[in-house]
Amino acid sequence: MILSYLITALRAFKNQKQHFILNVLGLSVGLAAAILVALFAKNELSYDSQQPHAERVYRVGQDFSKLGLAVVPIFNYVQSKQAEDYSQVEEVFGLTMVELTREAMVDVSYRNQGYKLNALYGATANIENFIALKTLAGDLTTAMSTPDSLALSESEALRIFGRTDVIGETLTHEQGQYTVRAVFADLADNTHFAFKNLVYVKHDPNNLDRNSSYVYMRLAANTDADAFAKTLTEQFFKGTTLNQVSLELHPLLDLHLTAKSPFEMKAGGAKQVVMICVGLSILLILIAGFNFINMTVAQSTKRAKEVGVRKALGASKGQLVTQFLSESVLVSMLSMVIACALVELFLPSFNQLVDRELVVNYASEFGIAIIVVAIAVGILAGLYPAFFISSFSAKRVLSGDLQRGNTAIWVRKSLLTLQASLAVGLIIASVTLFNQLSHLQNLPLGYKTEQRLVISELPTELVFAKEPTAVINQLKAIEGVEQVSVLDTQLTKSIQGSLMAVWPNGESSEGVTPFISSDFNLVEGLGLTVLAGRGFSREFASDWAVEVDGRYSVGAVITETIAKQAGFSDYNEIIGKTITSQGGNWEMRVVGVVADVKVGNVQDANSNIIFLCGMSSFSPMAEVIMTINQQNLPLIQQQVMSILAQRANIYEPKINLLADNYKTLLKGDERISNVVLIFTGLAVFLTCLGTFGLASFATVRRQKEVAVRKVLGASRISIVNIIAKEFLVLVAVSIAIAYPVTYFLVGDWLANFNDRIEQAVWVYLVAAVAVATITWVTVASLAFKAASTRPSLILRYE
Structure with a gap:
């Protein structure tokens, strides 16, 4: 039975090559985009999940919003240790910002060669209870509990010493020297922690004023973090300060997507980017699925006689449904294979776009999920066409009395309208995003960034x-x-x-x-x-x-x-x-x-x-x-480094153009804009693909009408417009749907900016004209060919 279904499916694919190619192409593009975005979303949501007891670890933040400032993730470690007196707190861990507070020296020398200890932080001895670190040599607990001790990451050890077996080596600084007592593997990319070197720091129990540490607390199970944060606020802040500053406890697993303080160890992600990417990938799969449904239903008349003969020979409706669903799943699985090839081809470019190092492991749960999604898409996209085609009456089909159902026509038009609405909305969104980004790049800052x-x-x-x-x-x-x-x-x-x-x-x-x-x-x-x-x-x-x-x-x-x-x-x-x-x-x-x-x-x-x-x-x-004078930039940078090394023993200083620092602030929004632009292009492409498939069917169906009109003297351009009119009406409806929804969503995104543009009418008009023009050109390319065919070739058997 299965072999019979397979043979029938392959025969159908051979007889309907155009229909088959369009479906495979559309589903391949949609699935490839979905795989890439799912990979990105999976990575973003996995941040810090590998840390011990991550679901119960919180970072302390100070909320200064009542004073007109932001939430700062820095607190006093000595004060935070007092929280261990509460039963809700199992343990407290601290990472101290030594580079900015000068509590440790970051510029060192080894064999008369100067180095900067990159991303140097002071850590408490219980670091391995909070961060999953692989120790390659030495002992981290000993290193972080012994004065003048240093723990190096693998990459830093290789950079400075050229090897990792460096336990006992010393690095000299202007106030003494460090002894290397541990080497640990580089941190994974999917963590908000960003230290490369760790140093012992002594916390003065009498110093309750210096806020220089990232403080993490592991709470007991079922602790109400918000309520406990209020308890800590009341303990640590008294008098008027109590009404101005409060403590917050931020879940470790949420920090990557929610923490936006300028004091973060490294730039985080954004829920907005993840949601936009996931939403767009779902839209692409939906558009590809809509194309499949539309073109399969449109081609149904070509398989009507096959259904009639099968039913006359005793085939049940269930068998027919199974046959057409198997064809749909087969197309989907083939599309999945092509999609995986596209993913491997474009993954390096996608990594550059999202600033990540993503890798697809097909021999994993993610690979299984890809197969499951492909099968689900095949079943869901083929379900309606399967029931529709299998419901043909054998008697009416074989007698030649087959009329197109109103339901099928309504479904095709609705799906095409929805596709066009998505295309219009995405074009508006992408143009507005780029206009906003350009506006931010050209804002009068009040100071000059050039030179x-x-x-x-x-x-x-x-x-x-x-x-x-x-x-x-x-x-x-x-x-x-x-x-x-x-x-x-x-x-x-x-x-x-x-x-x-x-x-x-x-x-x-x-x-x-x-x-x-x-x-x-x-x-x-x-x-x-x-x-x-x-x-x-x-x-x-x-x-x-x-x-x-x-x-x-x-x-x-x-x-x-x-x-x-x-x-x-x-x-x-x-x-x-x-x-x-x-x-x-x-x-x-x-x-x-x-x-x-x-x-x-x-x-x-x-x-x-x-x-x-x-x-x-x-x-x-x-x-x-x-x-x-920017023409002298390389020479100036070189001399600055030489002066700082000679005069202050400062090596590898942070030197940047002010204009580049400002552009860095816009990277997140630029990334959103680029992602939306790419997915918009894909959505428009898939919409054109669906329009092409339906237009191809429409022109074949109306060949006799076209021939008669030509005999009666109609011009080719008038015939093209008559056929295109059906599609342009649907585009007009899609524009009416897209405008209000897009206006609300884009306006909600723009509200995140203090300095923002107003939504421009011309953008909405351009989007509408663009989709209408693309639709007309797509239909016209097929209709013009039909209108150019000699009427005698069409009407000779009438």
């Missing part, structure tokens, strides 16, 4: 002083360097300092006001636009911060947003006025007002900023911004 070279994470004492330090002077002397300025903040990340301001009229600000410390060259170095007053200047020594008995007096340059918040529409009126901090410890004399400066990530950048001259003691790290 700005940034040296990040330098020790404050090395570059931040009232009189230029030796390092700053040497940097200025490099050929091609026009200007050097110093900040305590990375412009493309988060502002670290904030205060509660009291305006000159005595009113207090509603939330916290961010501030950035700079040297005298703020305006010139960043290319700020001065709207009133002046920038900081060495001619005015009082601009630089002065401390007397715990009270600070400092010059301030404010943005126009701050001036408006203080109640001054005429910016010149605030010049010379004093802004104080609540408590009166800071007096900030306004010397200038500049156009708004956007600092931070794209979606929630701050523009209400106070720049303070010389308030550098609040940040251990600084950022040097150099205005350069």
